[in-house]
Amino acid sequence: MIGARKHRVMGPLDYGRRMWVRLSLWATLIFLYAPIVILVAFSFNDSRRNIVWRGFTFKYYEKAWNNDALIEAFTNSLTIALISTVVSVILGMMTAVLLWRFRFPGKAPFEGTVSLPIIVPEICMGVAMMTFFADIGWPRDLPWPLNLGAITIAHISFSFPFVAMVVRARLTHFNPELEEAARDLGASQWQSFRDVLVPYMRPGLLAGGLLAFTLSLDDFVITFFTSGPETVTFPVKVYSMIRFSVTPEVNAASTALIMITIVLTAIALRLQNRT
Amino acid sequence: MSASSPIISINMISKTFPGGVQALDKVSLEVSEGEFFALLGPSGCGKTTLLRILAGFETPSEGEIFIDGADMGHVPPNHRPVNMVFQSYAVFPHMTVAENVAYGLKVTRTERQQIPGMVEEALELVRLEGLGNRMPDRLSGGQRQRVALARALVKKPRVLLLDEPLSALDAKLRETMQLELVRLQNTVGITFVIVTHDQNEALSVADRIAVIDQGRLLQVAGPAELYEYPKSRFVADFIGKMNLFEGTNVGCENGVLSVLVNGLGRLEIPVTEATHADVGLAVRPEKMLLLDEHPGDAYLAFPATVDKLSYQGSETRVFLANEKDVSFEVSVRNASRDSAADPFKGRMWVAWKHADTLILSD
Amino acid sequence: MESWRKNPRLFWLFAVPPSFWLLLFFLVPLALVWVLSFGEKVGLVDVVITWQPDNYMRALDPLYLQIFAKSFWFAGLTTAVCLVIGFAVAIAITFAPARRRPLLLMLVMLPFWTNLLIRTYALIAVFRSRGFVNAGLENLWQWANGLLALIGLGELQLLGTEFEPLQLLYNNFAVVAGLVYVHLPFMVLPLYAALDRMDRSYIEASLDLGAGQIRTFGSVVIPLAMPGIVSGVIITFVPALGSFLTPDLLGGTDSQMIANVIERQFKSANDWPFGAALSFILMYITFFAIALRALWVGKRRRGLAA
Numbered sequence: 001m002i003g004a005r006k007h008r009v010m011g012p013l014d015y016g017r018r019m020w021v022r023l024s025l026w027a028t029l030i031f032l033y034a035p036i037v038i039l040v041a042f043s044f045n046d047s048r049r050n051i052v053w054r055g056f057t058f059k060y061y062e063k064a065w066n067n068d069a070l071i072e073a074f075t076n077s078l079t080i081a082l083i084s085t086v087v088s089v090i091l092g093m094m095t096a097v098l099l100w101r102f103r104f105p106g107k108a109p110f111e112g113t114v115s116l117p118i119i120v121p122e123i124c125m126g127v128a129m130m131t132f133f134a135d136i137g138w139p140r141d142l143p144w145p146l147n148l149g150a151i152t153i154a155h156i157s158f159s160f161p162f163v164a165m166v167v168r169a170r171l172t173h174f175n176p177e178l179e180e181a182a183r184d185l186g187a188s189q190w191q192s193f194r195d196v197l198v199p200y201m202r203p204g205l206l207a208g209g210l211l212a213f214t215l216s217l218d219d220f221v222i223t224f225f226t227s228g229p230e231t232v233t234f235p236v237k238v239y240s241m242i243r244f245s246v247t248p249e250v251n252a253a254s255t256a257l258i259m260i261t262i263v264l265t266a267i268a269l270r271l272q273n274r275t
Numbered sequence: 276m277s278a279s280s281p282i283i284s285i286n287m288i289s290k291t292f293p294g295g296v297q298a299l300d301k302v303s304l305e306v307s308e309g310e311f312f313a314l315l316g317p318s319g320c321g322k323t324t325l326l327r328i329l330a331g332f333e334t335p336s337e338g339e340i341f342i343d344g345a346d347m348g349h350v351p352p353n354h355r356p357v358n359m360v361f362q363s364y365a366v367f368p369h370m371t372v373a374e375n376v377a378y379g380l381k382v383t384r385t386e387r388q389q390i391p392g393m394v395e396e397a398l399e400l401v402r403l404e405g406l407g408n409r410m411p412d413r414l415s416g417g418q419r420q421r422v423a424l425a426r427a428l429v430k431k432p433r434v435l436l437l438d439e440p441l442s443a444l445d446a447k448l449r450e451t452m453q454l455e456l457v458r459l460q461n462t463v464g465i466t467f468v469i470v471t472h473d474q475n476e477a478l479s480v481a482d483r484i485a486v487i488d489q490g491r492l493l494q495v496a497g498p499a500e501l502y503e504y505p506k507s508r509f510v511a512d513f514i515g516k517m518n519l520f521e522g523t524n525v526g527c528e529n530g531v532l533s534v535l536v537n538g539l540g541r542l543e544i545p546v547t548e549a550t551h552a553d554v555g556l557a558v559r560p561e562k563m564l565l566l567d568e569h570p571g572d573a574y575l576a577f578p579a580t581v582d583k584l585s586y587q588g589s590e591t592r593v594f595l596a597n598e599k600d601v602s603f604e605v606s607v608r609n610a611s612r613d614s615a616a617d618p619f620k621g622r623m624w625v626a627w628k629h630a631d632t633l634i635l636s637d
Numbered sequence: 638m639e640s641w642r643k644n645p646r647l648f649w650l651f652a653v654p655p656s657f658w659l660l661l662f663f664l665v666p667l668a669l670v671w672v673l674s675f676g677e678k679v680g681l682v683d684v685v686i687t688w689q690p691d692n693y694m695r696a697l698d699p700l701y702l703q704i705f706a707k708s709f710w711f712a713g714l715t716t717a718v719c720l721v722i723g724f725a726v727a728i729a730i731t732f733a734p735a736r737r738r739p740l741l742l743m744l745v746m747l748p749f750w751t752n753l754l755i756r757t758y759a760l761i762a763v764f765r766s767r768g769f770v771n772a773g774l775e776n777l778w779q780w781a782n783g784l785l786a787l788i789g790l791g792e793l794q795l796l797g798t799e800f801e802p803l804q805l806l807y808n809n810f811a812v813v814a815g816l817v818y819v820h821l822p823f824m825v826l827p828l829y830a831a832l833d834r835m836d837r838s839y840i841e842a843s844l845d846l847g848a849g850q851i852r853t854f855g856s857v858v859i860p861l862a863m864p865g866i867v868s869g870v871i872i873t874f875v876p877a878l879g880s881f882l883t884p885d886l887l888g889g890t891d892s893q894m895i896a897n898v899i900e901r902q903f904k905s906a907n908d909w910p911f912g913a914a915l916s917f918i919l920m921y922i923t924f925f926a927i928a929l930r931a932l933w934v935g936k937r938r939r940g941l942a943a
Binding site: 031032039092101102113122129131239 | 909
Binding site: 175177178180181182183184185186187188191195196199200 | 330331332351352353354357358359361362363365367368369378379382383423426427430
């Protein structure tokens with residue numbers, strides 16, 4: 001009997017098993033993840049100089065939690081992201097259905113304009129928003145949460161085109177006979193929209209919503225230009241803290257935000273798989 | 276209402292799409308209550324447009340439609356007494372089988388307590404009992420088709436519209452479903468209007484068939500009449516096989532038409548109506564005989580040489596041609612094993628009865 | 638698709654809110670900046686609109702041209718590095734076992750969902766002179782020095798008398814490294830999509846016809862992946878060119894990019910008209926890059942159709 005050969009002969013197309021391919025993949029993953037992993041690990045390090053491990057602690061989380069300005073910025077960010085997501089999903093869905101469903105004069109320019117916020121550099125959008133709110137004399141001393149209005153509006157403007165893009169991509173695979181079937185069975189236009197089209201769009205709405213939420217939570221540049229001195233979001237607060245010094249407190253706050261993002265993504269993936 | 280009163284009345288319907296494509300050209304026809312009616316034609320002939328006009332998804336450019344005596348001019352699809360089985364079945368993917376069937380009842384505010392019973396009944400009717408909780412992606416194509424049928428029938432429409440309902444099924448299943456459709460129609464007694472491009476399907480299921488080509492209605496007749504007495508070259512050729520000989524009319528006297536056919540000579544055929552236009556003579560392949568000798572005066576017969584055989588199981592198609600290059604296609608039934616083995620070859624007489632000759636002027 | 642006239646009520650219901658929003662909260666702000674770019678600063682806060690292209694002329698000043706050139710250089714270098722790394726990663730994912738592919742793809746995309754600021758901050762911690770890279774290098778230095786001492790060369794101080802940390806932050810290197818770090822996922826995704834779509838039999842055919850692996854890569858894989866390459870290059874280059882945060886946090890005084898200059902005009906320098914003109918120049922460059930891609934796609938389509 002011939003002994004089974006452990007060594008498999010590499011096929012000409014087995015690029016996945018070639019050394020340089022594997023090496024570059026692992027090097028890239030380390031490059032992408034090492035900084036984040038180190039950041040998270042040292043939010044638990046009992047030392048201000050976060051280079052040497054001095055033991056496990058939660059004290060920077062405690063400190064961050066007791067930092068009122070940081071918590072306020074965090075609350076602001078979540079509030080803005082939540083409102084921006086809801087409005088963006090509605091506007092994005094409308095845009096997607098409009099472009100998918102109708103022929104109308106001026107469609108091409110409209111389509112181009114909708115994709116503009118995706119293309120325009122953040123800095124340009126930021127200064128545009130800054131100029132706009134300065135010119136119309138947007139009041140700066142409104143009570144919470146109205147003082148978040150300007151930032152929220154800016155976030156919706158750059159988020160909803162992304163939602164529209166995601167939802168529209170899903171709609172291209174929709175079978176129009178489904179909607180006709182609903183109408184044929186006696187559903188009004190509104191009922192067929194609610195019972196057939198919306199359930200079909202749901203995964204797209206979910207993915208688009210998650211994207212809008214992340215974009216809003218993530219945004220620094222546009223918010224930096226739109227926010228007044230009194231309204232600070234989490235990224236803007238972290239920015240000023242980083243400029244000042246690198247502290248484990250920032251690590252703790254950042255880790256919390258990363259966790260929120262991961263949990264949200266996991267929830268969205270779970271929901272998406274269920275439908 | 277009497278059984279013969281029209282449930283659908285289509286009056287001079289034309290449809291021109293934006294961009295100038297004319298899908299329908301002054302089509303008029305009536306469908307009787309309880310009929311199984313087929314709209315037959317090649318793809319792109321306008322038959323689906325006509326069905327969609329009946330359902331209310333397209334508005335005609337001209338003409339009017341009455342369903343059950345009511346003008347459908349401005350009635351939206353959800354208020355029409357018709358229901359449709361779509362080509363893709365359009366079974367809602369996010370609802371269970373039972374929810375699909377119940378949907379039409381829910382949106383039209385049927386009393387809640389009645390719905391489960393009606394759904395159960397409809398599923399029994401299409402033989403899907405017990406599958407109510409399945410999701411559509413766990414069903415076969417045939418089963419999805421049945422869901423679409425149940426969903427439409429549960430609404431008890433005056434007319435059921437079927438858009439190429441069997442085209443997505445494989446050949447074997449298609450035959451079973453044809454019989455099933457006829458059984459269903461007999462059970463529920465609802466008028467069925469089916470759109471199909473498959474002539475065999477139309478012939479086997481329908482009571483009457485309307486043949487449409489390029490937006491024009493060519494002929495409306497029962498299956499046998501349509502097959503045996505097509506009124507135009509298109510219908511003759513579209514339904515079944517046909518030998519067609521173009522001829523020149525050289526006179527019509529005393530009920531006998533004289534036609535000069537290139538390669539066959541002068542033919543004299545008894546007719547009931549005089550015609551003076553040039554005509555085409557058409558003979559079905561299975562009406563022709565292959566003989567060793569001339570069969571006599573009751574027949575038209577021409578000598579020809581066997582060119583090619585195509586064995587098809589139940590029959591053999593024999594292709595012949597005479598010395599003037601007129602070709603014949605004769606189908607011979609393989610009634611016994613011997614006859615199937617019997618080779619046709621050499622020169623033979625192609626013969627058919629005078630009465631089996633069709634005279635086509637359109 | 639149906640004509641809007643068939644269902645005007647529904648059409649307006651869906652058309653008005655997004656159009657209104659886009660007009661009021663996007664186009665009007667852009668238009669205001671455009672008008673502002675033809676203005677002139679008078680006094681500390683006042684601006685008059687002169688409709689003179691002075692601000693655009695000022696952007697041609699060598700000082701600013703140099704910054705534009707630097708921005709292009711950074712963005713171009715970032716794109717090139719991303720393309721090389723991205724191609725290797727995309728190949729690795731494409732040819733990985735099918736059940737492992739979604740996981741690998743997710744691993745590459747996940748950082749994209751993490752806050753940009755946090756990622757940049759994480760890089761600072763790694764690159765600091767007392768950060769991880771330098772700590773690792775110092776260990777290496779000590780270990781090497783120990784080795785030298787062991788073989789009797791310790792006295793020569795071949796590696797210097799003490800470890801000198803590398804300056805990895807606040808310079809051009811840091812900016813490009815940061816830009817690559819942030820933009821790599823943008824490049825991998827279109828490349829992977831293009832490679833995944835590609836029929837393997839093309840590669841097999843090329844190998845079968847006698848071309849070597851390298852030849853096959855050059856004359857089969859790259860041309861077929863071209864749409865992905867072009868998309869990847871554009872969607873990496875465009876945002877990299879307009880980057881603000883990365884050069885701001887990782888760069889030194891001489892590694893400022895256009896966006897940083899714009900920010901300065903709107904914040905500390907308080908010269909909004911000039912900042913407005915610079916933003917519009919940046920926008921025109923962006924549109925030009927995207928138009929180039931559209932042109933390339935159109936040409937390719939026509940070429941394929943012909």
